[in-house]
Amino acid sequence: MGQVGDSGMVATLKRVVPGIVRLRHHLGRLIIHAILLAGAAWALFPFVWMVSSSLKGYAEASAAQTFLPTRWLFSNYINAWNAVEYFPRYFGNTIFIAAATVLGVLITSTLAAYAFARMEFPGREALFILLLATMMIPFEVTLIPNFILISNLKWVDNYAALIIPWVASAFSIFLLRQFFRSIPQDLYDAAVIDGCSNFRFLATIVVPLSRPALITSALFTFLSSWNSLMWPILVTNRPEMRPIQVGMAAFIGEAGTQIQLLLAAVTISVIPVILIYLVLQRWFIEGIATAGIRG
Amino acid sequence: MMDSTSRVQAIQPRPAVQTRVGSRRRFQWSAYLYILPAFIVIGTFHIIPVFYAIYISLNKGPINKWKFVGLENYIHAFSGAEFWSSLGTTLTYSLLTMPFTIMLGLLFAYLLYQGVRGRGVYRVIFFLPYVVSTVGSAIVWAWVFDPQSGLANFVLKRIGIEPLRWLIEPTGVGELIAERFGWTIPAWAHGPSLALIAISIFAIWQAMGYDVVIFLAGLTNIPGELYEAARMDGANGVQLFRHITIPMLAPTTFFVIVISVIYSLQSFNHIFAMNHAATQSLGGPLGSTSTLTVYMFDQLYTYSNYGYASAIAIILSLIILALTLFNFRVLGRRVQY
Numbered sequence: 001m002g003q004v005g006d007s008g009m010v011a012t013l014k015r016v017v018p019g020i021v022r023l024r025h026h027l028g029r030l031i032i033h034a035i036l037l038a039g040a041a042w043a044l045f046p047f048v049w050m051v052s053s054s055l056k057g058y059a060e061a062s063a064a065q066t067f068l069p070t071r072w073l074f075s076n077y078i079n080a081w082n083a084v085e086y087f088p089r090y091f092g093n094t095i096f097i098a099a100a101t102v103l104g105v106l107i108t109s110t111l112a113a114y115a116f117a118r119m120e121f122p123g124r125e126a127l128f129i130l131l132l133a134t135m136m137i138p139f140e141v142t143l144i145p146n147f148i149l150i151s152n153l154k155w156v157d158n159y160a161a162l163i164i165p166w167v168a169s170a171f172s173i174f175l176l177r178q179f180f181r182s183i184p185q186d187l188y189d190a191a192v193i194d195g196c197s198n199f200r201f202l203a204t205i206v207v208p209l210s211r212p213a214l215i216t217s218a219l220f221t222f223l224s225s226w227n228s229l230m231w232p233i234l235v236t237n238r239p240e241m242r243p244i245q246v247g248m249a250a251f252i253g254e255a256g257t258q259i260q261l262l263l264a265a266v267t268i269s270v271i272p273v274i275l276i277y278l279v280l281q282r283w284f285i286e287g288i289a290t291a292g293i294r295g
Numbered sequence: 296m297m298d299s300t301s302r303v304q305a306i307q308p309r310p311a312v313q314t315r316v317g318s319r320r321r322f323q324w325s326a327y328l329y330i331l332p333a334f335i336v337i338g339t340f341h342i343i344p345v346f347y348a349i350y351i352s353l354n355k356g357p358i359n360k361w362k363f364v365g366l367e368n369y370i371h372a373f374s375g376a377e378f379w380s381s382l383g384t385t386l387t388y389s390l391l392t393m394p395f396t397i398m399l400g401l402l403f404a405y406l407l408y409q410g411v412r413g414r415g416v417y418r419v420i421f422f423l424p425y426v427v428s429t430v431g432s433a434i435v436w437a438w439v440f441d442p443q444s445g446l447a448n449f450v451l452k453r454i455g456i457e458p459l460r461w462l463i464e465p466t467g468v469g470e471l472i473a474e475r476f477g478w479t480i481p482a483w484a485h486g487p488s489l490a491l492i493a494i495s496i497f498a499i500w501q502a503m504g505y506d507v508v509i510f511l512a513g514l515t516n517i518p519g520e521l522y523e524a525a526r527m528d529g530a531n532g533v534q535l536f537r538h539i540t541i542p543m544l545a546p547t548t549f550f551v552i553v554i555s556v557i558y559s560l561q562s563f564n565h566i567f568a569m570n571h572a573a574t575q576s577l578g579g580p581l582g583s584t585s586t587l588t589v590y591m592f593d594q595l596y597t598y599s600n601y602g603y604a605s606a607i608a609i610i611l612s613l614i615i616l617a618l619t620l621f622n623f624r625v626l627g628r629r630v631q632y
Contacts (some may be wrong), residue, residue, distance in 0.1 A: 032406050039403050040420045043504065047423070049446060050435045062444040108333040115329035121322050127330065134341045138561055138615055140588055140608040144351060144601055145344035148358050168336035198325065227428050229564050230592060248430045252572050259438060266431045277426045281419050284426065288505065289512030 054080075054263035061260040073260075080264035084254070086239050087265070090247035091272075097162045097243055098225040104167025105221045106214060112168075113176035114202045118188065128177075131170045139230075147234050161235040162243065166225065172217035179213035180206055216287030219280065226273060244269050352605035361602075368606035378607070380582070381590040382614075387487045388566075388586055389559040391495040392502070397551055399499070400506025405540070407507070408514040418511065422504035429501070433568030436497040437462060440573070462573035464489035465580035488583035498565045502558075506551055513547030514540070545629065553622050560615050563588040587611050 053061045054076055056069040081087050115121070116128050146165055155161040183206060191201045207214070232246045242250065248269055252262065277284060352368055354361035372378040403421060407414050424432065439446045440461035448458035457475075464471075467485030521539050530538070566589055570579045577593050578585030585593070587607060595604040 029411070032409055032411055036403065036406055036411065036417050039399075040417055042500070043420050043424055046432060046435045046439065046500070047427075049439065053438075064444045064446055064449045108336065111329040112333035115326040119323040119326035119329070121324065121326040124326070127334075130342070131337065134337055136616070136619070137341065137345055138557075138608070138612045140561065140591060141348045141605075141612045142341055142344040144595060144605050144608065145347035146340055147595075148347075148351075148601070149340075149344070151358060165336070165340040168333040170337060170341075173333060198323070223426065227564070229430065229567065234596065245428055245430045248428075248434065249568065249571055252434065253575060259444075262434060263438070266434050270427050270431045273426055273428065274423070277423065278419070281422070285418060285422060285508050288422075288508050 050263050051267055054260055054267050056260055058258060058260055061263075076260050076264040077268065080261045080268065083258075083261055084247065084251050084265055086242070086247060087268075089240050090242055090244040091269075093159075093241065094226060094243040094245075095272075097159065098222050100159075100163045101166050101225045102218045102221045104163065105169045105172050106218060108168040109172035109176050109217060110202070110207065110214070112173045113180055114198075114206060116173065117177045117180035119198065131173060135170045135174070143230065143234070150235050156235050157238045157241045159241075162232060162241075165231075166221075166228075169217070169221060172221065175217050176210065176213050179210050183209055212283070212286070215280070215283045216290070219284055219287055222276075348605050348609060351602055352609050353602070355602045357599070358601065364602070368603045369610070371603060372606055372610060377582075377585075377590065378587075381585050381587045384487075384491065384584065385560055385562075385586040385588075388491060388495060388498075388562060388584075389556065391487060391492065392498045392562075393552075393555045393559055395495075395499050396502045396506055397548075397555060399503050400551070401510050401548075403503070403507045404510030404514060405536075407511055418508065421507045424501045425504040429564040430568045432501060433497065433565065434572045436493075436500075437569055437572035440493045459489060461493045462490050462569060463580050465583040468492055488580065490579045491584045494566055494569045494579075494584055497569060498559075498562065501565070502555075506555075509551055510544070510547060513544050517543045549622070549626050549629075552626060553619060556618050556622065557615055560611065560618070561588055562586060563592065567592070 052068055053064075055072050055074065056066075057071065057073055060066060060070060084090070112131075116124065150156060150161045150165075153160075155164075187205060188201060191205060196204075226243075227245065228243075229245050229249075232243050233249075236242050236246060239247070239250070248266065251265055351361070353363060353365060355364045355367070356362045403417075407417055411417075438444075442448060442458060442460045442463065445461070447461060451458055459471075465488050466474075467487060468489055469480060469484045469486035471489060473480045473484075517540065521543070522535055525535055525539055563586070566579070566584055566586055567577070570576055570584060574580070577597070578589055588611070591604050591607040591611070594600045594607065
């Protein structure tokens with residue numbers, strides 16, 4: 001490299017180097033995409049495998065030799081639906097429980113969050129800290145006393161047991177309070193001068209402005225209600241009161257070895273959640289991101 | 296504790312309540328009406344029960360016919376082998392899942408952060424397993440690990456490895472490997488059961504997307520000027536990652552660790568659903584996947600030992616509390632940059 005001043009060499013380098021840089025760039029992109037595709041395949045393969053197997057015959061499904069069904073048996077879905085005695089009922093239960101819980105959480109959290117964000121009252125800080133502290137309590141600790149309370153109230157096999165304990169959420173209050181606080185004080189001052197009451201300000205200005213936070217907390221509540229398992233197992237005995245999670249778990253025994261029917265039933269049970277997720281995915285992901293970072 | 300919190304407060308205009316001209320500090324008593332519904336529910340089902348749980352844990356007997364026994368339930372727990380093995384399984388399970396979930400989450404988030412095409416689509420796909428119910432996906436995974444007709448053994452057969460028993464295998468992985476090569480190894484090297492590993496793979500699969508989303512949000516919050524400035528000074532990719540990404544991401548990483556510790560110590564749904572789908576047992580083969588929550592649920596649901604189950608729940612929550620405080624004291628101090 002002694003004669004760097006050689007003009008021919010410099011010219012060549014000038015031509016080649018950007019090419020190498022670009023090549024390296026493309027190669028880097030290629031590797032990134034390869035890793036990401038592998039990750040996506042890893043995330044998706046159980047679903048693909050589930051759907052393809054749910055369409056196979058029993059012999060083909062349990063042999064696990066083919067990827068796609070040789071004969072597409074859509075009738076498996078009808079058979080699965082009929083095989084689970086209470087399938088429509090499980091579905092209805094879960095949707096009703098989740099909807100009632102979400103509605104309850106939104107009402108109680110909006111009111112409480114507004115008080116903590118905008119109003120002055122004695123003990124505000126202490127009560128808020130108490131609320132945050134309840135988020136630290138593991139679910140297992142309150143499980144047994146709550147189960148005893150529900151038994152004493154004779155709420156076993158009653159929708160109340162599946163809904164009432166969950167219609168308030170410290171997490172949602174926290175999330176909404178953070179959001180409400182970011183609404184400019186000027187807006188409030190102007191409304192007060194115009195003679196607007198707190199409740200009207202909340203209902204007509206704060207709530208419409210807080211749609212993202214409300215949707216996020218609704219989605220979190222929906223997900224945890226839809227996915228809850230230990231609590232519904234404890235407080236339901238009669239099959240017609242079961243939500244879908246418990247119903248599916250029970251169906252494992254009932255389906256016996258008919259794996260293709262079991263998988264068809266699972267597919268039916270996950271479709272609503274996947275559809276809701278795909279439609280509202282922006283809110284799910286951004287909600288998790290902001291709620292998560294706020295800690 | 297989190298810098299983002301203080302940042303949020305710094306951006307917001309200070310509440311004008313104290314400075315408003317001529318206004319005394321006036322209380323709005325109606326506020327209590329606003330918080331009342333939430334506090335009735337949270338008080339009844341989430342605050343009072345904590346004290347009741349402590350009380351129950353000092354008792355024995357059927358519901359409403361308690362007999363006070365002092366610390367007997369706790370002594371029973373600490374002197375029994377089942378409690379310690381469940382605690383061991385819980386910690387092993389946490390160690391098997393947490394590091395992998397976090398590292399994979401960071402890896403994929405960092406790659407997505409490079410501004411690749413289709414970032415939104417990848418994000419949706421990675422997060423999908425987190426949304427789908429645990430029971431549903433556990434049924435699919437239990438079948439993937441089925442010894443006779445599962446996909447996992449099918450793949451193993453293709454690459455010339457003998458099929459494994461996965462979810463019904465209580466033997467430790469260390470022992471399995473040693474057996475295959477004809478070695479003899481000491482008991483401490485037997486390792487976690489293959490069944491627990493299979494459940495961990497499922498748990499990692501499900502939780503990874505959550506970490507991807509959180510890390511991606513954390514990465515997006517790092518100001519781009521930092522990278523530009525460093526690049527102008529001639530820093531390369533590794534240096535950028537080492538000296539900007541890692542330290543700037545520390546609060547996010549801290550948050551993910553705290554959440555993961557709490558989450559993995561409480562893990563119940565994964566283990567319950569997988570074992571139920573595979574063998575319809577609660578604790579898996581020879582109880583080798585029985586974590587503290589599974590053990591507690593067994594005592595409660597199968598044996599109606601309310602006092603003892605409450606004692607286990609309280610011990611578990613004290614462990615979670617201790618680890619969370621430890622995280623805040625030790626890790627939390629390092630995230631201030």
